[in-house]
Amino acid sequence: MNFEESLRISVRAIRGHRLRSFLTVLGVAIGVAAVITFVTLGASLQADVLGEVAGDRTPSMAVSAGPADAAPGPSGPRQAVFTERDVEEIQALDGVAAVVPSGDVPVAGLAFEGQTLGYNQLTASTPAFFDYRTAAEFSAGGPYAQGAAELVLNEPAADLFEVNVSVGDRVAVVRPDGTRVNATVVGLLAASDSPFGGFAIPRVYVPTDPFYETRLESPNSGTQQRVYPTLTVVAEDFQRVGAVREGVLAYLDGESDARQLKPESYEFRAQTAEDVVDQIRSLLDTFTAFVTGIAVISLVVGSIGIANVMLVSVTERTREIGIMKAVGAQNRDVLQLFLVEATLLGVVGALAGIVLGILGAVAATRYAALPLTFPYEWAGIAVLVGLLVGVVAGLYPAWNAARTDPIDALRYE
Incomplete structure (x- = not known):
């Protein structure tokens, strides 16, 4: 058939x-x-x-110290071990365009126009944070200045209050001991702060000086210095990312303060944008x-x-x-x-x-x-x-x- x-x-x-x-x-x-x-x-x-995630990439990497058996990433355990001396030494490495330290500032809340809201922590960094660490655009105002009592909010954070916060307003930062620091709002970030689009977590950003007070003695210089859990190291171009990464890790495993401050079970990681995408x-x-x-x-x-x-x-x-x-x-x-x-x-x-x-x-x-x-x-x-x-x-x-x-x-x- x-x-x-x-x-x-x-x-x-x-x-x-x-x-x-x-x-x-x-x-x-x-x-x-x-x-x-x-x-x-x-x-x-x-x-x-x-x-x-990859649309606005820069030739950068996130440097941190965490447990050797923990999965890498921004949500993993991090230890504040990078001193201001380490920041300066890494900045001087060949091929490095910028080093942006950042850390968290624990607070009890934020107060504005007679309304006080519970809020856990602020993100402290340098003004370069807005060039390399977030792809969000300013919808109003601009970055803060080091040494000034200023802050930047993203739009979801500004919308938390009954009266919306705008550039030029004064917001009181309530510290855990109850004291207050009045800060001027100098910038508002657009809601696209979230890499997943549509939904953004309320965030408040402040300069490390004067808000960030986490300090330790530098093992090499013997002076009290600010110490950070995360560094964003930016290479001069994408072709030099690999070499810069090797140079940063070589320095950290050598004569850095961070090597002596980190626990023995912790290791240094330099996670590039490609690593995050993968x-x-x-x-x-x-x-x-x-x-x-x-x-x-x-x-x-x-x-x-x-x-x-x-x-x-x-x-x-x-x-x-x-x-x-x-x-x-x-x-x-x-x-x-x-x-x-x-x-x-x-x-x-x-x-x-x-x-x-x-x-x-x-x-x-x-x-x-x-x-x-x-x-x-x-x-x-x-x-x-x-x-x-x-x-x-x-x-x-x-x-x-x-x-x-x-x-x-x-x-x-």
């Missing part, structure tokens, strides 16, 4: 049980559509997040694989539906199989006939799933306010999956039909 004849008989069998065939195709279509929708959603989320990409890949794996379960259920339908079809057509064999049909002809029918169901389901998957992906990305990034290769994969599902699901029923004894089949009622 040639392929065209097998295809014609298969189409006739499918059309003879339209509702059953439709439900079988629908099961495969839902599985394929779920996979395409979730893969597209993951790809769109990855493109959006990585675009935000970590985020790995995290999003894991998320996409997880949700796609859940969607694949629907595809497995669809393949079971094809196997069930084909088993029923073999039972219903037992007498037909007997007649075919009686007139000379070989086992391979019967096997081919049922495999073609199962494969046809799988391919039609995959094609329908592509259409449903595209519609689902468009709806999901619009709901999540993400730019649509459609992985076109998954359309081809969906067709191959449908073909594979049809073949695998129909293999046993087709083999079972081919083994049918023609005499028993002709006696079947």
Whole structure:
């Protein structure tokens, strides 16, 4: 029996049980559509997040000290070990354009226009922080000055008060001991302060002088100096990032104050923008694989539906199989006939799933306010999956039909 004849008989069998065939195709279509929708959603989320994180990159690295067995990153444990001497020495290294120290200032709250809000900590750094550490633009005003009682808020922080804070207003910083320091608001950062867009955490920034008071004795100079948990080291250009990174780590592991101040179990890390992007990409890949794996379960259920339908079809057509064999049909002809029918169901389901998957992906990305990034290769994969599902699901029923004894089949009622 040639392929065209097998295809014609298969189409006739499918059309003879339209509702059953439709439900079988629908099961495969839902599985394929779920996979395409979730893969597209993951790809769109990855493109959006990585675009935000990597869009305004500078040739910089975040230098910190943390436990050797802890995962690197800004959220990990950090120890304040970098003295002002270390900042000056790193600034003098070849290829270094700037060094931006930063640390946290614990506070009890903020007060403005008679309203006091609980607030845990301020971010203290130099004015260069706004050039290298945040991609947010100033919506009003500008950076603070070192040595001045000034502060910068992002818009979510300004909106915390009943009366919105604006440039030129005076905000009282309430220290943990209850004392207050009046500071002038000199700048407001736009809400795009968050790398994920849409949502930003309220943040307040102040100069290290006079707000940051974490000090230790420098082991090399013997003087009391400010000591920071994080340094942002900026290279002169992207080509020199690797060399600068090696130079910074070599200095820190050598005659630095930080080497003597850090615990023995801690190690120095210099995390570049590329490292951050790779970590985020790995995290999003894991998320996409997880949700796609859940969607694949629907595809497995669809393949079971094809196997069930084909088993029923073999039972219903037992007498037909007997007649075919009686007139000379070989086992391979019967096997081919049922495999073609199962494969046809799988391919039609995959094609329908592509259409449903595209519609689902468009709806999901619009709901999540993400730019649509459609992985076109998954359309081809969906067709191959449908073909594979049809073949695998129909293999046993087709083999079972081919083994049918023609005499028993002709006696079947």
